[in-house]
Amino acid sequence: MDKYYTFKIKRYLPDENPQTRWDEFRVKLNSIERVLDGLIKIKETRDGTLTFRKSCAHGVCGSCAMKISGKNRLACQTLVKDMPEMIEIEPLPALPVIKDLVVDMSLFFRKNDEVLPYLINNETPPERERIQSPEDQHKILESLTCVMCGSCTTACPIFWADKEYLGPSALLKAYRFIFDTRDRAKEQRLATINSEHGIWRCHSIFNCVEVCPKQIDITKHILLLKRLAVKRGFKGGVE
Amino acid sequence: MEIIKHYFDVVIIGSGLAGCRSAIECSSHGTVGVLSKLYPTRSHSTAAQGGIGAALGNEEEDSPEWHTYDTVKGSDFLGDQDAIEIMCYDAILTIIELEHMGVPFSRTPEGRIAQRRFGGHTKDFGKTPVRRACYSADRTGHAVLFALYEQCQLKGVKFFQEFQVLDIVIENNAVQGVIAVNIKDGSLHVFESKAIVVATGGYGKIFKVTSNAYATTGECLSMLLRQGLPLEDMEFFQFHPTGLYGLGILITEGARGEGGILLNGKGERFMERYAPIIKDLAPRDMVSRAILNEIREGRGIDGKDYVYLDLRHVNKKIIEERLPEITTFCKIYMGIDPSEAPIPVIPTAHYAMGGIPTDNDGRVLRDVDGSVVEGLYAAGESACVSVHGANRLGCNSLLDTVVFGKRAGKTAISQLKDVSKGKIKKERISFIVESINTIKESKGKETVASVRRDLQTSMMDKCSVFRKEKELMMLLEELQTLKERYKEIYIKDKSNIFNTELLEAIELGHMITLAEVIASSALQRTESRGAHYREDYPERDDTNWLKHTFAFQGEKGIYFKYKPVKLTRFKPEERKY
Numbered sequence: 020m021d022k023y024y025t026f027k028i029k030r031y032l033p034d035e036n037p038q039t040r041w042d043e044f045r046v047k048l049n050s051i052e053r054v055l056d057g058l059i060k061i062k063e064t065r066d067g068t069l070t071f072r073k074s075c076a077h078g079v080c081g082s083c084a085m086k087i088s089g090k091n092r093l094a095c096q097t098l099v100k101d102m103p104e105m106i107e108i109e110p111l112p113a114l115p116v117i118k119d120l121v122v123d124m125s126l127f128f129r130k131n132d133e134v135l136p137y138l139i140n141n142e143t144p145p146e147r148e149r150i151q152s153p154e155d156q157h158k159i160l161e162s163l164t165c166v167m168c169g170s171c172t173t174a175c176p177i178f179w180a181d182k183e184y185l186g187p188s189a190l191l192k193a194y195r196f197i198f199d200t201r202d203r204a205k206e207q208r209l210a211t212i213n214s215e216h217g218i219w220r221c222h223s224i225f226n227c228v229e230v231c232p233k234q235i236d237i238t239k240h241i242l243l244l245k246r247l248a249v250k251r252g253f254k255g256g257v258e
Numbered sequence: 259m260e261i262i263k264h265y266f267d268v269v270i271i272g273s274g275l276a277g278c279r280s281a282i283e284c285s286s287h288g289t290v291g292v293l294s295k296l297y298p299t300r301s302h303s304t305a306a307q308g309g310i311g312a313a314l315g316n317e318e319e320d321s322p323e324w325h326t327y328d329t330v331k332g333s334d335f336l337g338d339q340d341a342i343e344i345m346c347y348d349a350i351l352t353i354i355e356l357e358h359m360g361v362p363f364s365r366t367p368e369g370r371i372a373q374r375r376f377g378g379h380t381k382d383f384g385k386t387p388v389r390r391a392c393y394s395a396d397r398t399g400h401a402v403l404f405a406l407y408e409q410c411q412l413k414g415v416k417f418f419q420e421f422q423v424l425d426i427v428i429e430n431n432a433v434q435g436v437i438a439v440n441i442k443d444g445s446l447h448v449f450e451s452k453a454i455v456v457a458t459g460g461y462g463k464i465f466k467v468t469s470n471a472y473a474t475t476g477e478c479l480s481m482l483l484r485q486g487l488p489l490e491d492m493e494f495f496q497f498h499p500t501g502l503y504g505l506g507i508l509i510t511e512g513a514r515g516e517g518g519i520l521l522n523g524k525g526e527r528f529m530e531r532y533a534p535i536i537k538d539l540a541p542r543d544m545v546s547r548a549i550l551n552e553i554r555e556g557r558g559i560d561g562k563d564y565v566y567l568d569l570r571h572v573n574k575k576i577i578e579e580r581l582p583e584i585t586t587f588c589k590i591y592m593g594i595d596p597s598e599a600p601i602p603v604i605p606t607a608h609y610a611m612g613g614i615p616t617d618n619d620g621r622v623l624r625d626v627d628g629s630v631v632e633g634l635y636a637a638g639e640s641a642c643v644s645v646h647g648a649n650r651l652g653c654n655s656l657l658d659t660v661v662f663g664k665r666a667g668k669t670a671i672s673q674l675k676d677v678s679k680g681k682i683k684k685e686r687i688s689f690i691v692e693s694i695n696t697i698k699e700s701k702g703k704e705t706v707a708s709v710r711r712d713l714q715t716s717m718m719d720k721c722s723v724f725r726k727e728k729e730l731m732m733l734l735e736e737l738q739t740l741k742e743r744y745k746e747i748y749i750k751d752k753s754n755i756f757n758t759e760l761l762e763a764i765e766l767g768h769m770i771t772l773a774e775v776i777a778s779s780a781l782q783r784t785e786s787r788g789a790h791y792r793e794d795y796p797e798r799d800d801t802n803w804l805k806h807t808f809a810f811q812g813e814k815g816i817y818f819k820y821k822p823v824k825l826t827r828f829k830p831e832e833r834k835y
Contacts, residue, residue, distance in 0.1 A: 034753050051504055051591065063707030067750035067759040074471040077507045077587060079400060080300040096590055117442060118756040124297070137408035138360025148357040150369035156362060163362050163394070163401065167299055201360065 021049050024099055026057055029109040031116050032068060039116075042066070048099045054106060055083055055094035058120075071120040078232055081166030084111055085120045091170035091230040111173040113182075127169045130185050134193035134211055139204035155200045162195040162240055164233045171227035171237055183216040187227035187237045190218060194240040197247070209244075213253045218245050259691055262447045265679065266291035266416070268670050269436050269451040271423050271478055274303035275399070275656060276638025276663035277457035278406035282359075283667030284455075285413040288674055291449060293421045293438055295473060295761075298407045302459055302471040303659065306399025307583060308512035309376060309391025310356075310656035312349035316370045317389040322347045324381060325390065329654060330828045332378040332541045333647025334788035334798065336491070336806070338824035341618050341643045345654070348661045353392055356660065361405040363394050364580070374580070375515040378541040378651040384835070387515075387539050391653040396510050396583045402656060421447065422761055424690050426454060426481050427682050431624070433633035434680035437690050441761065444754025448687065452677040453670040456482070456614060456622075456636040457663060464773050465607035466711075466718035469501055469508035479614060479640060480768035483775065487614070487624055487631065488808040488819070490642040492772075493779035493790045494611035496650055497723050499545035501606025503564040505591055509584050509603060511652040513569060513596075514538045516576055520549065521566040521600060522557040528565075533835040540835045543649040543789045546605040546723050559602065566600035605723060611650055611789065612779070613642040615808065615821075620666025626808050626821040633677055635666040644806065647823075648788020697763050702746030706763045709743050712736075713766070713773060721777050726793045730781040737774050744770055775809045778816040783807060800830050 023045055031039045044061045055073060062069045071094070072082040078096040086109040087097055099106070114122040165188065172178050172186035185193075193212050196202045212218045218241055227237040267288030270277045277292055284290045294301065313320040325346040330337055357363060357371060364372040373389040381388040394401035410417070420441040427434040435450035461476025462468035483489055499520075500509040514520075519538050522528045532548040533540035540548075553563050569577060574597050577585060581596075588596045614636040615623040622634040638659040645658055720733040744767055751759040785799035786792050806821040 032753065034755055062759070063705065067705070068753070070751075070756050070758055074296055074300050074473045075302065075305050076472060077305070077505075078590070079305050079397075079583075080296070080302070080471065082296065082300050098590070118753070121756050123442075128297075132411070137412040138405070139412070140358075144358040146354075148354055148363070148371050151365055152369045153365045153367060155369075156365050159362060160395070163404075164397065166304075166400075167297075199360070199362070 021047050023047050024057060024102070025105045026061060027105060027107045028069070028119070030119055032118060050100045052099055053095055054087055054097045054099060054102065054108070057099060057106070058094060070118045079166060081168035084168035084170045085109065086111060091174045093168060093232045096232050111169055113173045113179050114169070124169055126182065127172055127188065130172070130189040131167070131192055133185060134189050134208055135204055136192045136196070138196060138199065138202050140201055141203065149201050151200050158198045159195050161235050162191050164235060165191055166233060168232060170230045170232060174226040174230045176224055176226065177220050177222060181216060181220065184220045185212060185217050187241065190221070190241050190244060191235065191237050194244055197244065209248055209251060209253065212244060213248050218248060259446060261687060262445055264291060264447060264449045266449060266451050267674050268453045268455065269293065269449045270455045270457060271436065272301065272457035272459060272638070272640070273298035273407065273417065274301035274457065274459050274638060275403055275406060275659035277455065278403065278410050279660045279663030280455045280457060280637060280667035280670070281410050281415045282406065282413060283664050284671050285410070285415050287671040291416045291418060292410070293418045293423055293436065293449070295420060295422045295441065297419045298417055299404055301403060302474055303403045304400045305469070305471065305508065306656055307396040307508060307510035308515065309374060309393035309398050309653040310353065310402065311376065311379065311390050311651070311653035312353040312392055312657065313346070313390060314350060314353060314371060314373060314392065316366055317373045320381065320388050320390055322349065324383060324388070325349065325379070327383050327828060328379050329645065329651055331384070331833060332649055332651040334649055334833055335804065335830040336644065336647030336787060336823055338644050339826040339828060340824045341645050343826065344618055345645050345657060345661050349657055352657065352660050352664070356402060356405065359405050359409045361394065361402050363392055363401070374512060375539060376652045377511045377514065377539045377545070379653070380536065384535070387536055391512065391515065393512065393580070395579070396512055396581050399656060423478060424764070425686065426456070426478060427680070427686055428485055428631060428634065431631055432677070432680070433631065435682050437682065437687060441756055444757065446687070446691065448682050450680045450682055452674050452679055453633045453635060455620070455666050455670060456640050457638045458640045460610040460639040461769065461772055462607045462610070464714065464717050464769050464776070465722065466714040467501065467506040467604070468607035469498055469506055470607065475765040475769055476772050477765050477768035480771040482614060483771065483811050486810065487622065488810050489612060489775055490615035491612035491644060491807050492775045492809055493783050493807060494648050494788055495607065495776065496542055496609040496611060496789045497546045497605040498608035499542055499549055499605050500567050500603040502587065502591060503602035503604050506606035507587055507591065508606065508608070509567060509587070509601060510581070511542070513567060513581055513584060516580055517572040518567055518569045520545070521568050522552045523559045523561060524557055528552050528557070536835045541649055541651060544835065547791060549605055550723055564602045564604045567603045568600040569596045570598065570600065572597070607722065609650055609655060610639055611642065611644070611646045611648065613640050616641045616643055618643065618665070619669040620662055621669060626819045633673070633680070635670050637663040637666040648790060694760070697747065697749060697760060698752055700746070700748050702748045704743045704746040704748065706747060706749065706759065706766055709740055709747065710766050710769070713740055713770060717773055721780055724791055724793055725780050727781065730777055733777045734774070734781065737770060737777060740770055775816060779807050779809050782818055804830060
């Protein structure tokens, strides 16, 4: 069933005008179409300068995270039929805007790099696969589904106030390796996250969980990291 | 205009599985730069769901020889058997390496890599389905891509993300480097190198209904074709049988591997008629044709243009554990829970069997006689080795990317010392700058969107699962019109910053070029084989067509040469399942 929606979009076209502005577009969309389809329709038929990232269009690549009607979401995973008639769209908060809905994510990715986001194991590997029980694999299963869209970290009030905070996404990545039975760099990672801008900054506000498009309980993972740090004798606050 | 210059021994274009696996291989022997038009983990490899094939035998008896046979038969005997043997025998070590690099595979109760059934993979030369696909739930591509990208980071590989390649420079039959634009600020970059690995994936966006991402537009293939290099077997494009109705989003073959079945409007399990032995796990070309045949004969659901994929009888715990991602897709996009309601599906454009011809070590071929372009390599979906022939088997694509990504990387670095550094001439850069300005300054009346939509519709209507001469001829005429219309494209965005309208315009020009190659290749092959089904020539014709198509672009249009198929152990036979 076709229905008209008004897309109210926060625009920023730096080489045209240094000021941001709001543009409104009325578009007709059907009930299986997504906010991303609406944006594409506007770009194709109304204003070719409208700029946003996109790729897979079904919630696996993480390109199209943006703030939609007050909440960070993937545009390709948000059906218009679940939205109000007036859909307000802004770039992800707390990161520099490059153009329209495109933000500069370098700071976000740098945080990820800080937790050594790769399996480290210098032991001579066995001839076949390393053995890992299904129970152990399940411990990291949820954390593996992260698509690095940036919704969580940019929704976190702690990150808004402290840009040096590692943030939920990087901490989740730390969890993914610390709890992988095959990894051998737990101590290094624990030392990194047990810092002034690490795990103890999380005040369990749950904004990250609220917005995660993959429905990962990120706060739970951060709590498990805190618990592990305490067990290892780390103290809260700065070492 | 300021040009920023770089030098790397090896430049890799594309940061999916093939690109990242190549980069890992090269990284300890030379400098490596990887260019990607997306952030690396957003590459479309991440959308691969079901698995990666290898005869590990973790769940039941299996052998690389059976894997080889299945792949040869799946390819409808067009795959080169020496290359297929390499892939299927290397598969085991390749998967073990991936596990050691950190890929979080699902596990058997004993803690080994879990394996499941997949289309066309059988035990004992076709007797019964076999558990050969290694998987990480239904997010296998995502799991492998993250691990490979992470290992690249560990090895210090330099990535240039959101860089769009504008030209691959080949002069005097040797690579010189790459010209690219930094999407973020519009700056022009020149990457001179000794070697280039093209690993840019597929071009499914040429079709209207596809499982492929917006980024899969194939421009690098077209850049090579326009410089006189051939493209191989472009008529073979795979339609995956189970795309979500109305959207084309992929529902993994793993769903049938775990017991799902296809039903028509009469509630019949129709695959029993088309493939009595392995039924719903028949290869994709056969299942896609069967679905469309049911629909044509009025047996779609309620007479409409889709069928059902039914998982209601599959243990709920298995669906939750092994198919969580597709379950979420069904819930989000269709509002249905697959354990309670059947999923409406339709074939969706999925995978290019054809591409840049290479030898078994990733060297790009410049002709059917096996001569190569110095320093140029290709791997993954953008390449055609050919291991998939006329039809790829499920879970062989991820395997292809890592086996041949690694081999291409290995060959590239082994040749570095014999090659001089590439040099890109000023005129070549000026030509690129001018062509961009031409698009920016055009005052035409056409839009990227309208030309692209017509291209996608024409390709879907006349060059998808069923093809015939008359329609292909019409299609080629339509493509001529689209070429003319493309010259009249107007873009509103004149900015240097993140100008996606401009980039889409550039991509579209290349898409039209590729569409012409696909349509011409499909027209000249007057037989039916694998994914290429000609209604006017419904039989396979080994006497005349057991050969690879090499399409070249000449002054008077596309022309063809042929390369024999490499047969080793398996003689072509009738393909029955």
